[in-house]
Amino acid sequence: MSGVRTVSTAEALGLAADGYRLIDVRERSEWDEGHIAGATLVPLATVPERLPELVPDPATPLLLYCHSGARSARASAYLAQVGYTNVANLAARVAEWKPAGGAWEEPQQLLTDAQRRRYSRQMLIPEIGQEGQRKLLDAKVLLIGAGALGSGAAFYLASSGVGTIGLVDDDVVEESNLQRQILHTTDRLGMPKVTSGRLSINALNPETRVVEHRERMTADSVERLIGAYDVVLDGTDNFDTRYVLNDAAVKLRIPVVHGSIYRWDGQVTTFVPFGGPCYRCMYPTQPPPELAPACSVAGVLGVLPGVIGLLEANEVFKLLLGVGETLAGRLLMFDAMGTTFDEVRVWRDPACPACGEASPWRDATVPVAAEVAAG
Amino acid sequence: MSSVRIPPVLRDAVDGSRDLPASGATVGEALEDLFARHPALRARVTEDGSLSPFINVYVNDRDVRFRDGLDTPVGDTDTIIILPAMAGGSR
Numbered sequence: 001m002s003g004v005r006t007v008s009t010a011e012a013l014g015l016a017a018d019g020y021r022l023i024d025v026r027e028r029s030e031w032d033e034g035h036i037a038g039a040t041l042v043p044l045a046t047v048p049e050r051l052p053e054l055v056p057d058p059a060t061p062l063l064l065y066c067h068s069g070a071r072s073a074r075a076s077a078y079l080a081q082v083g084y085t086n087v088a089n090l091a092a093r094v095a096e097w098k099p100a101g102g103a104w105e106e107p108q109q110l111l112t113d114a115q116r117r118r119y120s121r122q123m124l125i126p127e128i129g130q131e132g133q134r135k136l137l138d139a140k141v142l143l144i145g146a147g148a149l150g151s152g153a154a155f156y157l158a159s160s161g162v163g164t165i166g167l168v169d170d171d172v173v174e175e176s177n178l179q180r181q182i183l184h185t186t187d188r189l190g191m192p193k194v195t196s197g198r199l200s201i202n203a204l205n206p207e208t209r210v211v212e213h214r215e216r217m218t219a220d221s222v223e224r225l226i227g228a229y230d231v232v233l234d235g236t237d238n239f240d241t242r243y244v245l246n247d248a249a250v251k252l253r254i255p256v257v258h259g260s261i262y263r264w265d266g267q268v269t270t271f272v273p274f275g276g277p278c279y280r281c282m283y284p285t286q287p288p289p290e291l292a293p294a295c296s297v298a299g300v301l302g303v304l305p306g307v308i309g310l311l312e313a314n315e316v317f318k319l320l321l322g323v324g325e326t327l328a329g330r331l332l333m334f335d336a337m338g339t340t341f342d343e344v345r346v347w348r349d350p351a352c353p354a355c356g357e358a359s360p361w362r363d364a365t366v367p368v369a370a371e372v373a374a375g
Numbered sequence: 376m377s378s379v380r381i382p383p384v385l386r387d388a389v390d391g392s393r394d395l396p397a398s399g400a401t402v403g404e405a406l407e408d409l410f411a412r413h414p415a416l417r418a419r420v421t422e423d424g425s426l427s428p429f430i431n432v433y434v435n436d437r438d439v440r441f442r443d444g445l446d447t448p449v450g451d452t453d454t455i456i457i458l459p460a461m462a463g464g465s466r
Contacts, residue, residue: 239460260461265383267461283460287429331458338393344436344456 003080005088006073008098009100012063012090014212016102016154020063020088021055025075028123029116030067032130032307036094037103043210044071047078058083065090086131111135115207119161127323134163139320140164142229144245146219147171150306151183153313158201158208160317165201166196168225180302222248226328232256233312239286246271246279250354251361257315257327259308263298264337266308269327269346270315274355274362276328281349281356304336359365377405377449382454388415398453402432403445405455420457431458 007015015024022039031041042050047322050161055062062084064072069091076089093258098104109131110130116123128136133236139162142306146169164218171193173184181193188196194212194306213225217236222244226232232249234256236242240257249256250273258279260267311332333342350356376396381389389395390413399405410417420430425445430433432439433456439447 069418262383262461265461283429283431287460305394333458335393342456344431344458346437346442347438349441 003077003085003087004073006065006091007100009087009090009096010089011091012065012092012097013102014098015061015088017065023051023062023064023072023075025064025072026065027067028129029301032107034098034104034106036065036097037105037240041072041342043074044074047075048082051079059085061086061088063088063090064095068093069114072173090112111137115161118167122160127321132170132321132323135320135322136161136283136317137163139231140166140229141320142166142226142232143169143235144168144182144232145235145237146183146197147177147235148180148302149309149312150197150233151161151181152232152309153308153316154183154197154201155204156310156313158205158318161205161314162208162320164209164211164229166213166225166229167197167217167286168217169193169197170216171216180300180305182302182306183341184212200222203247213280217245219244223252229254230315233238233316234258235309235312239289242279247354249273250278250359253361257312257319257320259305259312261300261305261308264298264304264335266304266334266336267331268308268311268334269331270295270318271321272326272328277346278352278355280354281352282346284352285350301336304334307334307336376452376454377411379405380454382457382459382461384459384461385416385419385457388419389413400448401443402434402439402447402449402455405449406445429460430434430442431460432456433458 010144024035024039024041025044025047027043028041040054041052049061062079064076064087066072069089072089073091076087079087108273111133122128123133124129134358141157141162143165146167154165173188173191173193173196174196175189177184178186183200184193184196192214194214198210199213201208215221217225226248232245234242234245234252236245245256249271255273256271258269258271318326329342331346348355355362376398379397381392381395386392395409397405397408399408406420406465421427428430434447434449434453
């Protein structure tokens with residue numbers, strides 16, 4: 001193991017004071033319990049890939065540590081082998097660091113132990129972690145319609161720890177709903193859908209706060225209903241509600257994830273007010289009702305709203321976590337019969353009465369026309 | 376010939392077809408070619424000779440409203456997508 005110096009806690013404290021770069025090769029869960037101040041987390045398995053990115057200069061003085069020195073010895077040996085010339089390994093329990101007078105950091109405990117256990121698998125994803133999970137737990141998502149589109153979405157939002165889920169629906173559970181509205185069950189026929197939804201959500205995750213809004217969304221109620229939420233998932237069944245929702249969401253700057261279905265076809269997109277087009281940009285003129293036949297008339301396969309509702313939930317997660325590329329500016333079309341996905345661009349319309357140049361709610365500094373030209 | 380994608384709500388006007396070939400150098404000419412074979416489609420897609428205001432038409436992924444409308448050129452490998460709003464949802 002030429003090139004690797006094995007050091008004691010006392011020696012390591014000296015190296016740290018001399019400016020050695022501290023590398024913690026433990027797992028994130030161990031790191032979250034507390035770590036040496038100023039250290040960088042690079043779990044052992046990721047050392048070959050991550051360390052050369054973080055520390056491109058092989059002459060950089062490095063001090064590696066783990067729980068008791070075994071994993072960091074392996075990482076140190078590897079680094080020496082690939083050309084790092086100044087590697088020290090702390091061959092002692094890192095728990096001695098703080099009592100010996102070393103600077104120690106304990107990240108603020110964002111989650112309870114039960115939450116860590118429950119959400120551990122998704123917290124392993126780098127884009128989520130402890131901070132992302134905290135965002136989900138603090139998030140409030142409103143589902144317009146506790147029906148087919150909302151069903152699949154509600155289950156995954158709840159299971160992933162979204163803290164508050166609001167349900168807007170004035171219907172009761174009917175037998176013909178159960179073929180696709182999996183939030184509801186046979187023994188709840190006649191029960192308000194929002195209550196049935198709460199029971200299903202809390203059976204999956206008792207921690208989720210479910211707010212029952214047993215009413216229809218109207219022009220009078222829309223701002224009161226959506227105002228307290230971070231994201232709205234639109235699973236409505238008529239054009240009136242979609243336009244009412246759009247205008248209020250643009251005014252209050254609340255993102256709306258839009259899903260619609262017809263027989264074997266579904267569409268999904270995301271409207272981020274003033275960050276992309278809105279529903280009125282896409283469809284400036286409200287179509288006649290006969291272009292919007294309800295499932296009770298047109299028919300619908302149960303799995304289709306399942307697919308579309310989950311794509312909507314996927315959009316919600318990205319909006320809440322602030323990661324990835326949403327469907328803002330793109331309309332995704334799913335054809336279940338051919339199993340194809342297509343997408344078209346959706347443009348922000350400078351003439352849009354809701355979010356265009358003449359919008360009463362827009363920030364005049366946002367160059368709508370420039371964005372449209374760039375698109 | 377370009378290919379025209381017919382949305383589910385309009386398929387009853389074209390004997391159930393999902394995709395139809397159409398000839399013409401512009402969106403308008405291609406649609407006229409379709410209307411000649413499927414007359415019922417005209418009233419569902421146009422209004423007073425213009426595109427109906429609640430129907431979106433795309434050439435590939437681009438909305439012709441933001442290009443040249445019915446005069447937007449189409450080539451042989453292009454797909455014209457007719458896309459009315461869909462409202463179906465929860466109930």
